[in-house]
Each structure stands twice: as structure tokens, then as C-alpha cells.
Amino acid sequence: MLNSTSSPLTYFILGAYMDVGRLRYLYFMLTSVLYIVILSVNTLMIVVISVNRSLHEPMYMFLCSLFVNEVYGSSGLFPFLLAQILSDVHTVSAPLCFLQIFCLFSFVNIEFCNLAFMSYDRYLAICCPLQYHVILSHYKVMFFIFLIWLYSFVKVFITLLLTVHLTLCGNVLNSTYCRNYLVVRLACSDPIVNNIYGLFGSVLTILVPLLPILYSYTKILTVVIYGSKRMRQKAINTCMPQLASLLNFSFGCLFETLQSRFDMVDAPVWLQIVLSLYFVILQSLLNPIMYGMRLKRIRNECKKMFCEVN
Template sequence: MINSTSSYFIFSTYLPVGALRYLFFMLTAVIYMFILISNTSLIVVICMNRSLHEPMYVFLCSLFVNELYGSTGLFPFLLLQILSDVHTVSRPLCFLQIFCLYTYVNVEFCNLAVMSYDRYLAICCPLQYNTRMMWNKAVTFIIVLWVYSSVKCLVTLLLTIRLPLCGNVLNNLYCQNFLVVKLACSDTTVNNIYGLFGIFLTVLVPLLPILFSYTKILKVCFSGSKQTRQKAVSTCTPHLVSLLNFSFGCLFETLHSRFDVIKFPSELRILLSLYFLIIQPLLNPLMFGLQMSTIRNAWKLAAM
């Protein structure tokens, strides 16, 4: 029976944990608080310290803002669902979460791509860096990547909202666009084509500057001095770890939800579906905050 008038969705993946729900609630709340405090602290340190008002740190600030944005799209919702006996969400809130989480993913990849290009200029073209990557140019890059990601995800959402649905049960812990599309009673060819095209854009557009940048950086490292190699390792390691971690999480979620080619026990699938939304906001402040000496020193001065 067509259920296009249903005003809510039901999540079927939540396990009956009984009294353990309060333990899960506390663990989730602690993780969320750590993400809020760590990312906000680094944003404040970068904004308050004039020595950090450089393109590289402008991109980092955008990255930390995006971690707060994505986490806020997930954690408050997740905390409410953990405490609730009935795991439902209204249609408008579900679509809002889809927009937030999908924008977060796109901004993350684009931000990491711009950061790789910035590292390429700093390592391979150090004498031209200040003219080729100025502060106002960095701000323009950030505005473009946020607008591009928002428009791309808005089109995805508008294509989904128009669909009449034959059900309202989502096999997940949070709202996901493709799971809503699978409930449609009408033809979803346009959604599927744009969805695959969207995955292509999300991956290929950032991948090209990343591959270009690291190909050039590797060439310089092999032919350059020991000091150049040390500079490349110290500035690129946090970026590479962040990029590989996020790519792994997104790859698993895409393969499982859209193509259903990976079979895992339900408990493991639940954990992995949350991986890229939880570990990335936890990892980035630790990687960039602890590994980069300029941020560590600025943090020490701010704490004194």
C-alpha cells in the first residue's frame, strides 16, 4: 500500500539494549563533548593567534568547522534515539539530516583536496607560495567548496523529496538518501543516475588535485634535500592519515548501502556505518593539533 502521506520514518537497526542504553548514551555524549571541545578550541587558537592567519591554517579552520557541522547533524539525533523506545524521525528532520551529513562529506573531501594543493605549493614552489596562495585566495577557495557542496546536496535532496513512498522503514541508525529513494513507489531512474553522478563528483573532483599534488611532492622529496623531505613528512602526514581514514569509511558506506556488496554481521555493520561520521571529527583535532608544532606552540601560549 502506498504510504506517501506518512509524516515520519522508522529506524529498524537499533538493537534492544535495555538498561545498557544509559551506558551507550554516556559514551556517545562524552565523544560528542570531546569533538565539540577539541575542534572549537583549535578554531579559537587559529582565530586568536595572528601568526596562524595563513592559508594553511585557514583551510584547517574550515576543516574543524566542518567537523562541528557534521557532528551536530548526527550526535544530538543519535543521543535522542538511544534514549527513546520508539525510533522514529519526522520527514522534515530526516531530510534536514540528509542535507547536513551529505554536505559534510562533500565539504570534507573538497577541503582535504584544497589542503593538498596548498601543501604542493608550500613544498614544491616555496618562493612563489606567498603570491600563488594568498589569504584572500584561500578564503575564496573555502567559499567555493562550501557553496559547491551545498548546491550539489540540495539537488540530491530536492530529487528525493518529490518521490511518493511505499513505506517508511529505514534500515539504518540515521537518515540516508539512498535508503529513502529505495522506498519510492515511482520511477527513480533520475535519482539513481544523479546519485551515481554525485558519487563520481564527490570522489573525482577532489581526487584530481590530490593525485596531482602528491605526485609533485613525491618527486621533490626523492630529488630534494633531507630538510625538504622532513618538511614534507611533517606537514603531509596528518593530511594523508585524515584523507585515508575518511576515504575508507566513505568507501565502505557507499559499497554497502548502494551496491550491497559487503556482508557483515549487523552489529559490525552498525559500527562501520558510523565510522566516518565519528572517527574523522575525533581524529582530525588530534592529528593536526598534536602533530603540527606551530599549533602546539600557539596552544601553549594561549593556555599560559
């Protein structure tokens, strides 16, 4: 369904939804349970870190920022998804669509930047333990976290500003949620400024965090290979969750990019939907479980909290 008029579009049609009949209620229940679990486990981690002063250390403060971002990103997706599952007409107003793009796009930026600072934190703790608390003081960590969120919001705001001012010749998005790339593809003329800034933004989103991550883990790997057994064990215990989180999120973003950039009409619809949602759902679900299980201090504080409640 194309809209050839040059007047601003007021709504978009999401073309990836199928008529599943009564199964929609099952999908709604499963999606609701998944959203509740994600909110619960991430909120639990945020509360545990916030109320225990013993966890007000750089690593756990960056973790708290990560868990807040999981709540933020999943809340930018799930309520919208739940409403669409129950709806017969899969349309979304333009302002709500752009709001969702802002939330999900900034979620990705914050996640990568947060993981970069977390890798630098582990590098300092393992390779420069005597200088650790001097370089990463409480106020510096708070400033870095503020910088992560501010930088991501400003960067995505500029991206969205360029998209909003485009004249669109269509209103059908072949997706289950709003994506900036798909909206830009609806432009009547060649969106050269959007494409240039999009390429520049992708470099900032991926390359800038990737450099400190590669540097940090290269130094940590040296400790793992040549360090003492105690240092090797410490490095493995604290870095494994971060590496797993980084790889999981990188693969999720890769799947989403491939699914949105390339024609996958031959792939099953369920596979297209899974690939497009993986980067938000799996990351938000696995991070608190992974860190909660692997980090002993968080495990112990969770046990204390539940024992006091009982």
C-alpha cells in the first residue's frame, strides 16, 4: 500500500504480521511472560547493586547501567509488540514509530558503549590493580555512565531528525516493529545525507567501542597466558560473562542487520521474526542471569535478600 502524496505520513503499516487466528492469545501470553521475566530479573539485579554499598564499585556500577539499559530496551519493544499481537490492523502512528526507533537505536548504542567501558574496567582491575581505584574513582565512573547515555541519545536524536524530515512515498514497513533503515528506504528521493550519516554513525556505534574492547582483552589475554594461576583464574571468572554478553549482542545485531538489509523472502516468517528480535530479547534475558550466576558477590547478596524476606 503506497502513499504517493507528498503530505507527511501519519501512520505506518507493519507488513510482517500474519493472521494467526486464536493463536494470537497464546503468543500474547508467552510474550507477556517473557517480558515479565526480563523486567523481574533485571530489576532484581538493579536493586541488589543499588541497596548494597559493598557493590558500589566500578564493575558493579557499570553492570547496573547495563541492566537499566536492558529494561529500557525491552520496554521500547515489548508493550508495542503485545499491542500488535492482539490487533487486527497492524498500523502504528508516525510519532510512536519514531519514538520506538529512538528507544531501540539508543539501546544498541548504550549497550556497546557500556560493554566497552566494562572491558576497560576489567583491564585495569587485572593488569593495573594498584592504580584501579585511582583511575576509576566513584565520580569518574558516574561521569562515564552519564557520558555513555548522553552520547547515545544525542547521536540517535540526530539520526532521527534526519529521518523525520524526509519526504516518504510509502508507508509499509516489512517488519514487526519500526526500524530507521526501513523508513529511510521509503524516501521519494535519494537520502544521501541520511546514508552518509548512517555510515558514519555505524562506525561510531561499532568501531569506537570495539577499539577499547580489543585493546583491553588483548592485554587480559596476555595475563591469562603468562600470569600466575591465581591471576589466570581471576581473569577467567570476571571476563567470561562479559565476553559471552559481547558475543551474544554482536551476533544479535548482525542477525538484525542481515534480516533488514537483505531480501529474505524465501526464509520462513518465524525465522525472520526471531532474527529481528534476537538482539533485544536474548540480551535482556541472558545478561542478568549470566552475571547473577557467575559473579559470586551478586549471588551472595541475592541469597541474603531472599533470606531476609523469608
